[in-house]
Amino acid sequence: MESQIIDIIESYETIIIHRHVRPDPDAYGSQVGLKTLIQTNYPEKKVYAAGTHDELLSYLATQDEVTQTTYQNALVIITDTGNTERIDGEFYQEGAYLLKIDHHPDVDQYGDLRWVNTVASSTSEMIFALFEEGVASRGWKMSDETARLLFAGIVGDTGRFLFPRTTMKTFEVASELIRHAFDRPQLFADMYEVDRNILHLQGYIYQNFVIDGNRVASIKIDKKTMERFQVTASETSQLVGSLGEVKGVKAWVIFIEEEDQIRARLRSKGPVINGLAAQFGGGGHPLASGASVYSWEEADALIGEIQKLCKTN
Numbered sequence: 001m002e003s004q005i006i007d008i009i010e011s012y013e014t015i016i017i018h019r020h021v022r023p024d025p026d027a028y029g030s031q032v033g034l035k036t037l038i039q040t041n042y043p044e045k046k047v048y049a050a051g052t053h054d055e056l057l058s059y060l061a062t063q064d065e066v067t068q069t070t071y072q073n074a075l076v077i078i079t080d081t082g083n084t085e086r087i088d089g090e091f092y093q094e095g096a097y098l099l100k101i102d103h104h105p106d107v108d109q110y111g112d113l114r115w116v117n118t119v120a121s122s123t124s125e126m127i128f129a130l131f132e133e134g135v136a137s138r139g140w141k142m143s144d145e146t147a148r149l150l151f152a153g154i155v156g157d158t159g160r161f162l163f164p165r166t167t168m169k170t171f172e173v174a175s176e177l178i179r180h181a182f183d184r185p186q187l188f189a190d191m192y193e194v195d196r197n198i199l200h201l202q203g204y205i206y207q208n209f210v211i212d213g214n215r216v217a218s219i220k221i222d223k224k225t226m227e228r229f230q231v232t233a234s235e236t237s238q239l240v241g242s243l244g245e246v247k248g249v250k251a252w253v254i255f256i257e258e259e260d261q262i263r264a265r266l267r268s269k270g271p272v273i274n275g276l277a278a279q280f281g282g283g284g285h286p287l288a289s290g291a292s293v294y295s296w297e298e299a300d301a302l303i304g305e306i307q308k309l310c311k312t313n
Helices: 002-010 025-041 123-138 144-157 168-177 184-208 223-229 235-239 274-279 296-311
Strands: 014-018 046-049 075-079 097-102 113-116 216-221 251-257 262-268 288-293
Touching: 002 097, 002 113, 002 123, 014 025, 025 046, 025 075, 025 123, 025 144, 097 123, 123 144, 123 168, 144 168, 144 184, 184 216, 184 223, 184 235, 216 296, 223 251, 235 251, 251 296, 262 274, 262 296, 274 288, 274 296, 288 296
Parallel strands: 014 046, 014 075, 075 097, 097 113, 216 251
Antiparallel strands: 251 262, 262 288
Protein backbone atom coordinates (compact mmCIF):
# COMPACT_ATOMS: atom_id res chain seq x y z
CA MET A 1 0.00 0.00 0.00
CA GLU A 2 2.75 2.47 0.95
CA SER A 3 4.52 1.97 -2.38
CA GLN A 4 1.25 2.52 -4.26
CA ILE A 5 0.65 5.76 -2.35
CA ILE A 6 4.11 7.02 -3.21
CA ASP A 7 3.43 6.28 -6.89
CA ILE A 8 0.24 8.35 -6.63
CA ILE A 9 2.03 11.23 -4.88
CA GLU A 10 4.67 11.28 -7.60
CA SER A 11 2.05 11.53 -10.35
CA TYR A 12 0.52 14.84 -9.18
CA GLU A 13 1.99 18.33 -9.28
CA THR A 14 -0.49 19.77 -6.75
CA ILE A 15 -1.33 18.02 -3.47
CA ILE A 16 -3.83 19.30 -0.91
CA ILE A 17 -3.98 17.64 2.50
CA HIS A 18 -6.99 17.87 4.82
CA ARG A 19 -7.65 16.57 8.36
CA HIS A 20 -10.56 16.52 10.79
CA VAL A 21 -12.39 19.40 12.46
CA ARG A 22 -11.44 20.30 16.05
CA PRO A 23 -7.88 19.15 15.37
CA ASP A 24 -5.59 17.52 17.91
CA PRO A 25 -1.80 17.04 17.68
CA ASP A 26 -2.16 13.91 15.55
CA ALA A 27 -4.40 15.75 13.07
CA TYR A 28 -1.80 18.48 12.63
CA GLY A 29 1.13 16.11 12.98
CA SER A 30 -0.02 13.74 10.24
CA GLN A 31 -1.35 16.46 7.93
CA VAL A 32 1.50 18.97 8.09
CA GLY A 33 4.07 16.25 8.72
CA LEU A 34 3.05 14.65 5.42
CA LYS A 35 3.11 18.05 3.72
CA THR A 36 6.68 18.80 4.81
CA LEU A 37 7.78 15.24 4.03
CA ILE A 38 6.56 15.59 0.44
CA GLN A 39 8.10 19.06 0.12
CA THR A 40 11.49 17.77 1.28
CA ASN A 41 11.57 14.99 -1.29
CA TYR A 42 9.68 16.70 -4.15
CA PRO A 43 10.47 20.42 -3.83
CA GLU A 44 8.97 21.11 -7.26
CA LYS A 45 5.48 20.09 -6.09
CA LYS A 46 2.89 22.48 -4.68
CA VAL A 47 1.67 21.07 -1.37
CA TYR A 48 -0.97 22.64 0.89
CA ALA A 49 -2.40 21.94 4.35
CA ALA A 50 -6.09 22.91 4.25
CA GLY A 51 -8.52 23.64 7.08
CA THR A 52 -9.41 26.17 9.75
CA HIS A 53 -6.40 26.94 11.91
CA ASP A 54 -6.66 26.23 15.66
CA GLU A 55 -4.66 28.84 17.60
CA LEU A 56 -4.01 26.32 20.38
CA LEU A 57 -1.90 24.34 17.93
CA SER A 58 0.13 27.29 16.66
CA TYR A 59 3.18 25.83 18.39
CA LEU A 60 2.99 22.99 15.86
CA ALA A 61 2.03 24.64 12.56
CA THR A 62 -0.47 26.82 10.72
CA GLN A 63 -2.78 26.14 7.79
CA ASP A 64 -2.67 27.32 4.18
CA GLU A 65 -5.32 29.26 2.32
CA VAL A 66 -6.43 27.12 -0.60
CA THR A 67 -8.74 28.48 -3.31
CA GLN A 68 -11.30 26.36 -5.11
CA THR A 69 -9.44 26.57 -8.40
CA THR A 70 -6.35 25.01 -6.79
CA TYR A 71 -8.20 21.69 -6.55
CA GLN A 72 -8.38 21.29 -10.31
CA ASN A 73 -6.25 18.28 -11.28
CA ALA A 74 -4.98 18.01 -7.69
CA LEU A 75 -4.40 15.01 -5.46
CA VAL A 76 -6.40 15.39 -2.25
CA ILE A 77 -5.30 13.46 0.83
CA ILE A 78 -7.40 13.23 4.00
CA THR A 79 -5.49 12.22 7.12
CA ASP A 80 -6.75 11.06 10.53
CA THR A 81 -10.45 11.39 9.64
CA GLY A 82 -12.78 8.41 9.87
CA ASN A 83 -15.85 9.89 8.21
CA THR A 84 -16.61 12.65 5.73
CA GLU A 85 -18.72 14.64 8.21
CA ARG A 86 -15.55 15.42 10.17
CA ILE A 87 -13.39 16.59 7.26
CA ASP A 88 -12.31 20.20 7.80
CA GLY A 89 -12.17 22.41 4.72
CA GLU A 90 -14.14 22.95 1.55
CA PHE A 91 -13.80 21.54 -1.95
CA TYR A 92 -11.99 18.33 -0.96
CA GLN A 93 -14.22 16.41 -3.40
CA GLU A 94 -13.22 18.62 -6.32
CA GLY A 95 -9.75 17.20 -6.80
CA ALA A 96 -8.78 14.65 -9.42
CA TYR A 97 -8.09 11.86 -6.89
CA LEU A 98 -9.00 11.36 -3.22
CA LEU A 99 -6.80 9.36 -0.84
CA LYS A 100 -7.69 8.48 2.75
CA ILE A 101 -4.95 7.76 5.33
CA ASP A 102 -6.31 6.93 8.77
CA HIS A 103 -6.01 4.72 11.84
CA HIS A 104 -9.72 4.71 12.71
CA PRO A 105 -11.99 1.83 11.60
CA ASP A 106 -12.95 2.16 7.93
CA VAL A 107 -16.67 2.65 8.57
CA ASP A 108 -17.07 5.52 6.10
CA GLN A 109 -15.32 4.11 3.06
CA TYR A 110 -14.75 7.32 1.17
CA GLY A 111 -11.99 8.04 -1.31
CA ASP A 112 -10.56 6.47 -4.46
CA LEU A 113 -7.97 4.69 -2.32
CA ARG A 114 -8.02 4.01 1.41
CA TRP A 115 -5.05 3.15 3.61
CA VAL A 116 -6.49 2.29 7.02
CA ASN A 117 -4.41 0.72 9.79
CA THR A 118 -6.34 0.37 13.03
CA VAL A 119 -3.32 -1.15 14.78
CA ALA A 120 -1.28 2.04 14.41
CA SER A 121 -1.16 4.27 17.49
CA SER A 122 -1.79 7.33 15.35
CA THR A 123 -1.94 8.52 11.78
CA SER A 124 1.42 10.19 12.40
CA GLU A 125 2.88 6.73 12.97
CA MET A 126 1.44 5.69 9.59
CA ILE A 127 3.13 8.66 7.90
CA PHE A 128 6.41 7.41 9.33
CA ALA A 129 5.70 3.99 7.77
CA LEU A 130 5.20 5.78 4.45
CA PHE A 131 8.56 7.47 4.98
CA GLU A 132 10.21 4.08 5.61
CA GLU A 133 8.94 2.83 2.26
CA GLY A 134 10.13 6.06 0.66
CA VAL A 135 13.61 5.53 2.09
CA ALA A 136 13.76 1.95 0.81
CA SER A 137 12.44 2.58 -2.69
CA ARG A 138 13.20 6.27 -3.41
CA GLY A 139 15.93 7.31 -1.01
CA TRP A 140 13.63 9.73 0.84
CA LYS A 141 14.95 12.11 3.48
CA MET A 142 13.16 13.50 6.52
CA SER A 143 13.59 17.05 7.78
CA ASP A 144 13.84 17.92 11.47
CA GLU A 145 10.52 19.75 11.17
CA THR A 146 8.74 16.66 9.83
CA ALA A 147 10.19 14.62 12.70
CA ARG A 148 8.95 17.19 15.23
CA LEU A 149 5.43 17.14 13.80
CA LEU A 150 5.16 13.36 13.65
CA PHE A 151 6.57 12.98 17.15
CA ALA A 152 4.02 15.48 18.49
CA GLY A 153 1.22 13.59 16.74
CA ILE A 154 2.29 10.30 18.29
CA VAL A 155 2.70 11.84 21.75
CA GLY A 156 -0.75 13.39 21.52
CA ASP A 157 -2.64 10.30 20.38
CA THR A 158 -0.91 7.95 22.81
CA GLY A 159 -1.40 10.19 25.83
CA ARG A 160 2.38 10.54 26.20
CA PHE A 161 2.78 6.80 25.49
CA LEU A 162 0.36 5.77 28.27
CA PHE A 163 -2.63 4.59 26.23
CA PRO A 164 -3.01 0.86 25.43
CA ARG A 165 -2.64 1.42 21.68
CA THR A 166 1.01 2.32 22.28
CA THR A 167 2.97 -0.62 20.84
CA MET A 168 6.58 -1.69 20.54
CA LYS A 169 6.49 -0.27 17.01
CA THR A 170 5.34 3.08 18.42
CA PHE A 171 8.40 3.29 20.64
CA GLU A 172 10.65 2.24 17.76
CA VAL A 173 9.24 5.04 15.60
CA ALA A 174 9.58 7.58 18.43
CA SER A 175 13.21 6.55 18.98
CA GLU A 176 13.94 7.19 15.31
CA LEU A 177 12.21 10.57 15.34
CA ILE A 178 14.12 11.91 18.35
CA ARG A 179 17.37 11.34 16.47
CA HIS A 180 16.45 14.52 14.60
CA ALA A 181 17.42 17.96 15.83
CA PHE A 182 14.26 19.45 17.28
CA ASP A 183 13.70 20.87 20.74
CA ARG A 184 11.89 18.04 22.51
CA PRO A 185 11.74 19.74 25.95
CA GLN A 186 10.21 22.84 24.36
CA LEU A 187 7.69 20.72 22.50
CA PHE A 188 6.58 19.05 25.74
CA ALA A 189 6.49 22.46 27.44
CA ASP A 190 4.25 23.85 24.71
CA MET A 191 1.94 20.87 25.02
CA TYR A 192 1.84 21.25 28.81
CA GLU A 193 1.01 24.96 28.54
CA VAL A 194 -2.12 23.99 26.65
CA ASP A 195 -2.81 21.29 29.24
CA ARG A 196 -2.53 23.40 32.42
CA ASN A 197 -6.16 24.48 32.73
CA ILE A 198 -7.20 21.04 31.60
CA LEU A 199 -5.74 19.57 34.79
CA HIS A 200 -8.05 21.73 36.91
CA LEU A 201 -11.06 20.64 34.86
CA GLN A 202 -9.96 17.04 35.29
CA GLY A 203 -10.27 17.46 39.04
CA TYR A 204 -13.81 18.73 38.55
CA ILE A 205 -14.64 15.65 36.49
CA TYR A 206 -13.42 13.29 39.21
CA GLN A 207 -15.59 15.11 41.76
CA ASN A 208 -18.79 15.27 39.70
CA PHE A 209 -19.08 12.23 37.44
CA VAL A 210 -21.99 9.79 37.78
CA ILE A 211 -21.73 5.99 37.64
CA ASP A 212 -24.62 3.52 37.46
CA GLY A 213 -25.14 -0.15 38.29
CA ASN A 214 -24.02 -1.23 34.83
CA ARG A 215 -20.66 0.42 35.50
CA VAL A 216 -21.26 3.21 32.98
CA ALA A 217 -19.75 6.55 34.04
CA SER A 218 -20.76 9.91 32.59
CA ILE A 219 -20.15 13.63 33.05
CA LYS A 220 -21.80 16.64 31.40
CA ILE A 221 -19.60 19.69 30.87
CA ASP A 222 -21.58 22.73 29.76
CA LYS A 223 -20.26 26.01 28.36
CA LYS A 224 -20.47 27.71 31.76
CA THR A 225 -18.16 25.10 33.28
CA MET A 226 -15.64 25.49 30.45
CA GLU A 227 -15.65 29.26 30.93
CA ARG A 228 -15.04 28.75 34.65
CA PHE A 229 -11.92 26.67 33.95
CA GLN A 230 -10.88 28.73 30.89
CA VAL A 231 -10.91 25.68 28.66
CA THR A 232 -12.15 25.41 25.08
CA ALA A 233 -14.23 22.57 23.70
CA SER A 234 -11.32 21.32 21.60
CA GLU A 235 -9.00 21.22 24.62
CA THR A 236 -11.32 18.88 26.49
CA SER A 237 -10.41 16.06 24.11
CA GLN A 238 -7.37 15.51 26.33
CA LEU A 239 -9.66 14.45 29.20
CA VAL A 240 -11.48 11.67 27.43
CA GLY A 241 -9.50 8.95 29.24
CA SER A 242 -10.03 10.36 32.73
CA LEU A 243 -13.04 8.29 33.75
CA GLY A 244 -11.32 5.13 32.57
CA GLU A 245 -9.09 5.42 35.62
CA VAL A 246 -12.07 5.03 37.96
CA LYS A 247 -12.17 1.54 39.51
CA GLY A 248 -14.91 -0.69 38.14
CA VAL A 249 -15.86 1.43 35.12
CA LYS A 250 -16.74 -0.63 32.04
CA ALA A 251 -17.60 2.25 29.66
CA TRP A 252 -17.91 6.02 29.91
CA VAL A 253 -18.99 9.12 28.05
CA ILE A 254 -17.98 12.76 28.45
CA PHE A 255 -20.39 15.34 27.05
CA ILE A 256 -19.02 18.72 25.95
CA GLU A 257 -21.42 21.54 25.10
CA GLU A 258 -20.44 23.46 21.98
CA GLU A 259 -22.17 26.30 20.14
CA ASP A 260 -24.40 24.19 17.93
CA GLN A 261 -24.24 20.72 19.46
CA ILE A 262 -23.16 18.63 22.44
CA ARG A 263 -20.12 16.57 21.63
CA ALA A 264 -20.15 13.04 23.12
CA ARG A 265 -16.82 11.27 23.60
CA LEU A 266 -17.33 7.57 24.27
CA ARG A 267 -14.83 5.04 25.57
CA SER A 268 -15.08 1.38 26.59
CA LYS A 269 -13.02 -1.34 28.22
CA GLY A 270 -14.89 -4.14 26.48
CA PRO A 271 -18.29 -3.53 24.86
CA VAL A 272 -17.98 -2.34 21.25
CA ILE A 273 -19.33 1.21 21.07
CA ASN A 274 -18.65 2.54 17.57
CA GLY A 275 -21.96 1.13 16.30
CA LEU A 276 -23.79 3.03 19.02
CA ALA A 277 -21.83 6.18 18.17
CA ALA A 278 -22.92 5.81 14.54
CA GLN A 279 -26.57 5.87 15.65
CA PHE A 280 -25.91 9.36 17.00
CA GLY A 281 -24.14 10.69 13.89
CA GLY A 282 -20.64 9.66 14.90
CA GLY A 283 -18.22 6.76 14.72
CA GLY A 284 -14.66 5.79 15.51
CA HIS A 285 -12.81 2.84 17.01
CA PRO A 286 -14.60 -0.15 18.58
CA LEU A 287 -13.54 1.05 22.04
CA ALA A 288 -13.07 4.77 21.36
CA SER A 289 -15.68 6.77 19.46
CA GLY A 290 -17.39 10.13 19.20
CA ALA A 291 -20.94 11.30 18.48
CA SER A 292 -23.17 14.37 18.61
CA VAL A 293 -26.43 15.13 20.41
CA TYR A 294 -28.44 18.34 20.40
CA SER A 295 -30.00 18.50 23.86
CA TRP A 296 -29.26 17.24 27.35
CA GLU A 297 -32.33 15.01 27.02
CA GLU A 298 -30.75 13.36 23.99
CA ALA A 299 -27.55 13.02 26.02
CA ASP A 300 -29.52 11.10 28.63
CA ALA A 301 -30.89 8.86 25.87
CA LEU A 302 -27.35 8.10 24.72
CA ILE A 303 -26.36 7.22 28.29
CA GLY A 304 -29.35 4.88 28.45
CA GLU A 305 -28.19 3.11 25.29
CA ILE A 306 -24.68 2.64 26.69
CA GLN A 307 -26.17 1.22 29.87
CA LYS A 308 -28.17 -1.30 27.84
CA LEU A 309 -25.05 -2.22 25.89
CA CYS A 310 -23.00 -2.77 29.05
CA LYS A 311 -25.78 -4.74 30.71
CA THR A 312 -25.68 -7.36 27.97
CA ASN A 313 -21.90 -7.38 27.44
